[in-house]
Every structure is written in C-alpha cells, then in structure tokens.
Amino acid sequence: MKFARPKIWRELTDHSSNCYICMVDPSKRRAGKNVSAIIYLGIPLFIVPVPHCPELPVPTSPERDQPSSEESIKSEEEEDVENSDYNFRGSAEYGSIYKTMMMNSRWLDKEDVRIQLKAVESPSRFREQITHLQAQLNVTLIYRWMDRDFSKADPCGDTNSFSALCIVIVFRLEHKLITGTTNTQYVDACKELIDYRVARCFAEEPENRAELIIQPKGNSQSRPARESFAITCTGKSDNNEYFSDMEWKDPSGNTLVSSENNQDIEVRKTSESILSLVFVNPRTKDSGRYTCIASYDNSERLETYVQITFFHDITWNDCSEKQSLIVNKPGKLLCIVSANPSPQVSWVKLEGTKDIELDKTHITVESDGIFMSKVQESDGGKYRIQAMVTETGRFKHRDINLEVLIPPNITEFQEKTQAIEDNGLVLKCVASSANPDPLYSWFDKNDHQIQTEGRFLVDKTLGTLTIQKAKKEDAGLYSCIAQNEAGQDKKQLQLTVLSKPKILQFEKKNTVEGKSTSLECRVSGVPHPEVSLRKEGSHEKLESGGRMIVESFQEKEITSLKMTISQVMREDDGLYFCHAENMAGKVEKAGHLTVECKISSVFEDIVSFVVLTRHSTIFPCISFCLFK
Numbered sequence: 001m002k003f004a005r006p007k008i009w010r011e012l013t014d015h016s017s018n019c020y021i022c023m024v025d026p027s028k029r030r031a032g033k034n035v036s037a038i039i040y041l042g043i044p045l046f047i048v049p050v051p052h053c054p055e056l057p058v059p060t061s062p063e064r065d066q067p068s069s070e071e072s073i074k075s076e077e078e079e080d081v082e083n084s085d086y087n088f089r090g091s092a093e094y095g096s097i098y099k100t101m102m103m104n105s106r107w108l109d110k111e112d113v114r115i116q117l118k119a120v121e122s123p124s125r126f127r128e129q130i131t132h133l134q135a136q137l138n139v140t141l142i143y144r145w146m147d148r149d150f151s152k153a154d155p156c157g158d159t160n161s162f163s164a165l166c167i168v169i170v171f172r173l174e175h176k177l178i179t180g181t182t183n184t185q186y187v188d189a190c191k192e193l194i195d196y197r198v199a200r201c202f203a204e205e206p207e208n209r210a211e212l213i214i215q216p217k218g219n220s221q222s223r224p225a226r227e228s229f230a231i232t233c234t235g236k237s238d239n240n241e242y243f244s245d246m247e248w249k250d251p252s253g254n255t256l257v258s259s260e261n262n263q264d265i266e267v268r269k270t271s272e273s274i275l276s277l278v279f280v281n282p283r284t285k286d287s288g289r290y291t292c293i294a295s296y297d298n299s300e301r302l303e304t305y306v307q308i309t310f311f312h313d314i315t316w317n318d319c320s321e322k323q324s325l326i327v328n329k330p331g332k333l334l335c336i337v338s339a340n341p342s343p344q345v346s347w348v349k350l351e352g353t354k355d356i357e358l359d360k361t362h363i364t365v366e367s368d369g370i371f372m373s374k375v376q377e378s379d380g381g382k383y384r385i386q387a388m389v390t391e392t393g394r395f396k397h398r399d400i401n402l403e404v405l406i407p408p409n410i411t412e413f414q415e416k417t418q419a420i421e422d423n424g425l426v427l428k429c430v431a432s433s434a435n436p437d438p439l440y441s442w443f444d445k446n447d448h449q450i451q452t453e454g455r456f457l458v459d460k461t462l463g464t465l466t467i468q469k470a471k472k473e474d475a476g477l478y479s480c481i482a483q484n485e486a487g488q489d490k491k492q493l494q495l496t497v498l499s500k501p502k503i504l505q506f507e508k509k510n511t512v513e514g515k516s517t518s519l520e521c522r523v524s525g526v527p528h529p530e531v532s533l534r535k536e537g538s539h540e541k542l543e544s545g546g547r548m549i550v551e552s553f554q555e556k557e558i559t560s561l562k563m564t565i566s567q568v569m570r571e572d573d574g575l576y577f578c579h580a581e582n583m584a585g586k587v588e589k590a591g592h593l594t595v596e597c598k599i600s601s602v603f604e605d606i607v608s609f610v611v612l613t614r615h616s617t618i619f620p621c622i623s624f625c626l627f628k
Contacts, residue, residue, distance in 0.1 A: 209237060212234070219307060224310070224312075230279065231290070232276040233277070241273075243295070244272055246269075246275045246293070286308075311392050314339040315337070322401050323403070324405050327377055327404050333383060335398065339389050341392070347370055347384070350381070406435040408438040411430065412428060413428070413493065415491075419496070422471075425470050426466050429463040436484050440460050440462070442458055442481075445476030474495065475495055503588075504523065511568050517568050521562075521578035522558055522560045526582070529582035536576070536590075
C-alpha cells in the first residue's frame, strides 16, 4: 500500500472555489526525476492521500499463535479490550498511532486514552470511523472551532497523533458512545488541538508545503469607498525564494499593474513572495473578486482570492458643524446623510453628558435636517446626528453647534443733541441684547456714510462718532445703524451746533442837544442771543419809557437791539454797554453817545454877518451854552 490514507473525493459544489480540475493547470506540471513534490490545493472537494510515516507505517501482519477452539469463541471486541497494547489485529498502523499517543499525551491521562480507544466497538469499526472522521474533518470540526485561538504547536509534527485521538473522542462524544467519564475535559483538550492548521495537515503533504495567504484575513472584505485600503498576498513555504511570477488580477481577469493611467490602484512588490494591492481612492465599481497568483519552484501554480465589496460609506452633505438660526423666525438645522445601503438616522440634543429628546412642539425631524417652526433662544446648543447602516455595521455621528442669532435693538441714543462751535463732541449709539455683537455705521445729513477722516472718528465696534472742533455746518440730521447677521436697527439724531454771541455793530455816535438819536447793537449767535443795553454806572437794563424807545428784532442769525432817544439832553451823554448772551456764552461791548451844546441866537447872528460881509473882525472867544 503506497499511501496510509487514499485520496477521498466529495461531491462537486462550486467550480470557482471547490473544483480541482478547474483550479489546477496540468500543463505546468514538469516531467522528470527531479520534479518537486506535488502541492495539492486545500479545497473541501477532496482529501489528498497521506503517505506512510513513522506514525503511519506500512501495515504488517501480526504474528500470533492460532487460538484454541475455546479461545476462538471470544469475540474480537473482547480480545481488543484485554489487549493492553490495543494493537488491533490486522491494523498495525492504528496500534502505532495509539503507542505514539500514549508516549506524547501530556494533556490526557494515559489510562483515559486507553479506555477511550477500547470503547471503539472493533478494529474494523475503528478503521471505518477514523477514516470517516478524517474525511469529514474539514466540514465538521473546522467549521465548529475555526474562529478559536488554538494550540500554537506545529500541527504537522508529533501532534498528528493527538489529532487522531481527538477525532475518535469527538466522534464518540457526538454519538454518546463514551461512558464512565466526563466529556468536558476531552472536548476542551481537543478544541485546543483541532484547528484549521491541523485540518490542512490531513489534507496536504507535510513536506514542501507552499501556500498563498491574503491579509487582512478573510476571503470576503467590506470596506468603505473613497477610503484607502490595501491587501497583501504573501507566499509561505519552507523556502520562500521558490516563489515567482506573483501577480494580482482584477474581477475581469486582467493583470493589475501600477500605471499613470490608473492612479487609484497601485501594485507594490516587496519581495518575490510578497505583493500588495493598494486601493488609493476606491469606488463602489471597484468591488469584485481579486485573485493572487504565483508560481512555486517554476512548476506549481498557486492561487487564492479575496472578494472585496466597496460600499458607499456614511457621508455628511451640507452639514456644517457650526450653524445659526434667527430667533422668532422659522429655520432649519441642515444635515443630509447619505450611504448605501440607506442609513438609519436619529437626532438628540446634548446637555452636558446627557442626551435630551427634541422638543416636538416646534421641532420636526426631516430628511435634510430638523425644522423649527419658531426658533427660541433656548434652542441654542449642541445637537448630535447619528447614522447607522446595519448591513455594513458602519456607525457615525456628527455634533452640530447651533447659535441662535438675535438682531440688535438700539437703546442708548439721544434723538437731539447740541455741540458748541469749535468744541469737541462724542455721539453715542449702543444696541443691547444682540447676538452676535453688531457693527455700527454713521451717516450724515446727506445720507453719506461717515468714514474716519479729518475731524471725524468712527468706532464701528463701540458705536461712537467723535467730531473734533465742531462747525456750524456740522449741524443737521445724523443716522446710526447697528447691524449683525440677524438684522439691523436704525436711529436718527438731530445735531445743533451752538455758536457764541458776537457783536457785529455797536459804534460811537454824536448828536446835538434837543435832537433825536439812536444806538443800535447787532449780534450774531446760535441760538439767538438775548441782547440788552445799560448805561455806565448802572446795572439796570434800559427799557422803553419816556423819551426812550428800546426795540429788538431778528434777521436770520442776526439779533438787533435799537435804542432811540428823542429830544436828547445833556444827561444822555455817556458810555452805553451792549450785552449779548446765549447757551454758548456771552459778550459785552461799549459804545459812546456824545451830546453837544446848543449855540445861542446872538452868536449865530454875528457869525452870519462876518460870513456875509467878509470883514475881518476880532471877537473874544465865548464858550457857553444856553439852557432853557
């Protein structure tokens, strides 16, 4: 017998991944003496033959004495039970397995091992059971424990004997054929031993094994599109230098290479036995089956694959992390979530570490965000939108800070104000309860925006307008506008520039006794000043009465005060003061009224005679006045 275990074929289930004829190219098999050993694919379709080894020697017929007639009556089962070596007549290879188990069993009591083997009904039955279990190993045991982290011992070394023992024990446990002992200790021990690597030892030749391994592990990978991802194909064998011609093929069967025309996918070769496939910017259309192919020792073709699905991950569209709405107006907190498959979306409001449900009285969840029928100041804060796709297991959330904007309301403002000519002035405009803080603008009487230049200084943050050395032409209607993202407010201010009184006219005047005369004082100023006259030596204002009439009148910005005296007398002679005063200041100026004596009639006749006759006559100087 060439093999200790023949090749076992199973029913074909899948031509792409479970068909030896489809997956192996016989044309690459070399002939000759020095060809390398055949590397069988590890697929469930068949269990490859296992050659004889020290643990599985070529069976020899046992040398036994012929039993007597009485002894022959004993059943084979009874003989097997009494045989301490448990050598199975006609089945030396299984006796050898048992002996190896007994020598290497550090995790099972030797007596328990012997008891379990004795529990097998007969040597022939033992052969059938162990062969059947080995054939079913990939189906029954791998699927049961392949996701466990098992023994790190070499599955192709001495532990093969333990594997054979576990096969028997597990089979007997499953069929409830083991009695007199607990099952737990055997099951736990076997679980530590039987894993995918042990199964591959039963399916492959222990020497010169070569295989391709794709990392990350798993024949099926799901990854979000537009997110870089890499898979690596690694050849493993006793001598990795035998690997060559390693390549990746896309789902269409085309060999992938790095090129300038396709910068979204890169092929990176680390060594002859390591080849990586990098998806720089994968898209959903890049999904499919990617195959890694390599040659081993220039004779065997190795192949493995991975099915990659690039899905449309959860993405946020029109979903700013900082948004604002205006108080007392309808508004929407925008955030559009997209994914394929469609995600499940939920909203909560965060207050500290707590999730608060939304106020459904005025908040409605819609496909593109949450709608607020009338935004309240209390609606401000942090909101969290959560999206989950159950099919891909993807979950994301995004926090959005909502700021409730409040338009400005100008509260500190004077509708009328005054400035004194040539003095400085500061106009104030302050808005309260605004969010965010507003910016201020000032406009003059011509509705032109006032900039910081010359005698004007505008503070857009504080809302002040400073006028240095005010002029009369600065007077007029000014406007202040406070504005932020929520709106604006406007107020108007009437500015009056006051000017100090200035006496424009109050001159000296001469008159003759007995005649009528007048003194006039003309004064400018804003507002119109109050003007009065007084005579030197008196603080009383001169008013109309007797021979004197005092009257006042205004012309535009000029105020005039006129004093008229009829039949002037000598006592009317003297200094007069014009006094002008308004809110801006006061001023006073002196004027002199000179009253001359009236000449007598005799003196007048003499003068007239001399003039008419043209005679030179000497008269004494007469200096006197005649008073009536």
